Amino acid sequence: MQYWLMKSEPDELSFDALMAAPARTVPWFGVRNYQARNFMRDAMRVGDGVLFYHSSCAQPGVAGLAEVASAPYPDHSQFEADGKYADPKATPEQPRWVSVDVRGVRRTRLLPLAELRGIAGLEEMPLLQKGSRLSITPVTPAQWQIIVARLEAR
DNA sequence: GCCAACGTTGGC
DNA sequence: GCCAACGTTGGC
Numbered sequence: 001m002q003y004w005l006m007k008s009e010p011d012e013l014s015f016d017a018l019m020a021a022p023a024r025t026v027p028w029f030g031v032r033n034y035q036a037r038n039f040m041r042d043a044m045r046v047g048d049g050v051l052f053y054h055s056s057c058a059q060p061g062v063a064g065l066a067e068v069a070s071a072p073y074p075d076h077s078q079f080e081a082d083g084k085y086a087d088p089k090a091t092p093e094q095p096r097w098v099s100v101d102v103r104g105v106r107r108t109r110l111l112p113l114a115e116l117r118g119i120a121g122l123e124e125m126p127l128l129q130k131g132s133r134l135s136i137t138p139v140t141p142a143q144w145q146i147i148v149a150r151l152e153a154r
Numbered sequence: 155g156c157c158a159a160c161g162t163t164g165g166c
Numbered sequence: 167g168c169c170a171a172c173g174t175t176g177g178c
Contacts, residue, residue: 007176033161056176113177131159133175156178163172 002048003139004039004068005127006102007055015052015064015107024104025069029077030085031097036136041072041098049144050102053127054110055135061112062147070101108151121146 006028008014018026031037050066074095077085090096117128126137139147 009176035161060177133160135175158175158177160175161173163170165170166168 002043002045003051003141003144004044004048005051005053005062005125005137005139006066007053007135009056010054010063011057014054015066015104018052018064018066018102018104019107021104025101027076027099028102029075029099031075031099031135032085032087033135036134037096037098039136039138040100043138044068044072044100046070049139051139051144051147052102052104059110059112061110061114061116062108062151063110064107065105065148066102067105068100069103072098072100075099111147111151115150116147119146119150 010017013026018024028040031040046068048068050068051062052064052066054060054063074092075085075097076099077083078087078090078095078097079092080086085097087096113127116122116125122128122143125139125143126132126134
């Protein structure tokens with residue numbers, strides 16, 4: 001069992017929108033960074049815990065808990081020729097990008113980025129490193145426990 | 155809107 | 167293979 005932090009722009013997909021989706025599950029498409037892709041392709045397992053993070057918005061922070069709900073599969077959006085995620089170099093025979101399904105588990109209070117920065121034990125989180133932009137990053141079990149404990153404390 | 159940081163592209 | 171230019175991310 002591993003843990004992850006996955007960023008979503010709430011204008012695209014908020015945590016509430018995830019919980020409102022059929023089976024509280026959506027395909028995670030549009031990742032166009034190789035490191036993030038490789039995490040999905042090589043390391044994620046069904047049942048892994050996910051911190052659902054709202055980025056590029058007024059209140060960036062962790063908005064809920066989710067889980068990985070499928071094995072990796074080709075990201076359909078890479079083949080949609082007129083879509084914003086189209087990749088002309090990808091073919092169904094040789095896909096470049098993958099998706100996994102993500103299922104919402106439970107909404108939490110919004111745990112703001114500024115608060116995360118102040119919590120002891122989270123200093124090593126990639127999210128908090130200067131210049132870090134990766135949309136999918138691993139979370140250690142210790143970091144996960146600290147964050148979940150903090151969410152339950154108030 | 156600004157801008158620092160980063161990843162990708164493409165000429166050489 | 168180098169590296170400058172460019173585009174994107176994402177907090178503020």
